[in-house]
Amino acid sequence: MITISSIKTYMFCPMKLYLQENVGENESNDIQLNLEIKKIKIDTQDLIQKNMRKLKKEMSIKEIENILSENIGNYLESTITSIQSMDLNITTVQILEINNTTYFNIKLQALKAKQAMELLGKNGYAIADMFFPNSMYSYRLKDSKLELSGSCDKIEIIDGKYYPISIKYTTPPIKGVWDQDGVELAGIAILIEEEFDTEVFVGFINYTKIGESRPVVIDVNLRKKLYNIISEVKEIEYNKKVPSVKINDRKCRNCEYKNICLEE
Numbered sequence: 001m002i003t004i005s006s007i008k009t010y011m012f013c014p015m016k017l018y019l020q021e022n023v024g025e026n027e028s029n030d031i032q033l034n035l036e037i038k039k040i041k042i043d044t045q046d047l048i049q050k051n052m053r054k055l056k057k058e059m060s061i062k063e064i065e066n067i068l069s070e071n072i073g074n075y076l077e078s079t080i081t082s083i084q085s086m087d088l089n090i091t092t093v094q095i096l097e098i099n100n101t102t103y104f105n106i107k108l109q110a111l112k113a114k115q116a117m118e119l120l121g122k123n124g125y126a127i128a129d130m131f132f133p134n135s136m137y138s139y140r141l142k143d144s145k146l147e148l149s150g151s152c153d154k155i156e157i158i159d160g161k162y163y164p165i166s167i168k169y170t171t172p173p174i175k176g177v178w179d180q181d182g183v184e185l186a187g188i189a190i191l192i193e194e195e196f197d198t199e200v201f202v203g204f205i206n207y208t209k210i211g212e213s214r215p216v217v218i219d220v221n222l223r224k225k226l227y228n229i230i231s232e233v234k235e236i237e238y239n240k241k242v243p244s245v246k247i248n249d250r251k252c253r254n255c256e257y258k259n260i261c262l263e264e
Contacts, residue, residue, distance in 0.1 A: 001142070002233050004150025004187045007226075010233050011180030012251065014243035018236050019257040033088040034169075037098065038153060040079055041167050041208060042137050044102050047072050048109055049132040055124025057117035064110040072102065097169070101208045108211050133158050141191035148230065152188045153206075162196060164188045164203040165213065172207040172214065181205045182216050186226045189218045 009017045051068045059067070076099060083090050109131065116127045133156045142149040154165040166185050172178070177185075182205075189200040204213040216222075235241040245261060252258050 001144075001147045001149050002230065002237055004148070004184055004191075006233050006237065007187055007229055008180060008184050010229060010236070011183055013246070013248070013255065014232070014236065015245050015261055016255060016257055017233065018241075018243055019260060021237055022240060032086075033083070033090060036079075036083050036086075036088065037094070037169060038167055039138075040076070040098060040102075042154070043075065043079070044072055044105070045132070047075060048106065049128055052109070052113060052128045052131065053125040055113055055117065057121065057123050059114075061110055061114055064114055065106055068106045068110055068113075069103070072106070076102065097209075101169075101211075105208070105211055141188070141195050143191050143194040146190070146194075146230070147234070148187065148191065150188060150191060152192065155192065162192050162198055162200055164192055164200065165206055166203070167206045167208060169208055171209055172205075172212070177205045177214050177216055182222060183226050183229060185216050186218050186222045187230075190223070190226070 006017060009020060047070075048068050051070050054067050054070075055064055080090065080095055080098070112131065113124060113127065116130060117123065120127065135157065136155045137153070139152050139155055140149070141152060152164050153167040156163045156165060164185060166181065166188065168181060170178070176182075185203045185205060189203055192198065192200050200218055203216050203218060205216060206213045232243075236243060252261070255261070
């Protein structure tokens with residue numbers, strides 16, 4: 001059975017997937033670190049949701065920001081310390097980015113909450129569900145027929161409809177989403193369809209650097225592209241097919257397999 005992670009790696013570089021499967025370790029510290037950072041995003045959102053219920057419509061923006069920030073500083077400090085103890089090599093730049101992204105999100109949620117409370121004349125407890133619909137986090141999914149498995153960062157359920165959300169810490173394109181992000185989301189969408197016997201027409205990529213969720217229409221063309229990639233990934237993982245090397249200076253420079261790949 002292949003994974004959504006394998007599809008993501010293939011979209012980055014087919015040769016990297018081949019080397020990862022046949023030379024390197026399947027699970028690297030980088031992958032584990034990425035998972036830990038995603039958990040921080042999910043946990044801070046939960047804390048903001050709980051804090052939002054304490055808001056009063058007469059509060060100023062500054063008061064709202066202070067309420068939404070409660071316990072988050074201590075959580076970030078203790079969690080980052082825990083990650084460092086796991087020898088996952090989190091950098092100072094990554095720590096700064098986590099903090100900046102978190103507090104940018106708090107300021108953004110404070111503005112939205114203030115506007116909603118003034119418009120509706122309600123306190124935070126009444127508006128919290130508007131900002132945080134019923135959701136499932138880090139949900140494991142599997143489709144035995146397609147031989148595909150993976151995990152969805154967040155699934156929002158609104159009026160019986162399922163909306164997959166993938167959290168990304170990369171810089172987004174000027175418009176839309178990166179191709180590999182769209183294909184990855186399509187994979188998650190078809191797993192949700194199988195798991196919950198439903199149809200998924202739209203998902204979202206949450207680019208945390210800009211605090212924006214961008215929609216992805218799960219249409220026929222995107223599904224066809226996904227199925228073609230699944231076939232290619234199976235060839236590499238099951239049949240050990242060696243893909244051709246496509247040199248990309250930016251990608252190759254930062255790849256952990258560059259010495260092996262370029263030598264070959």
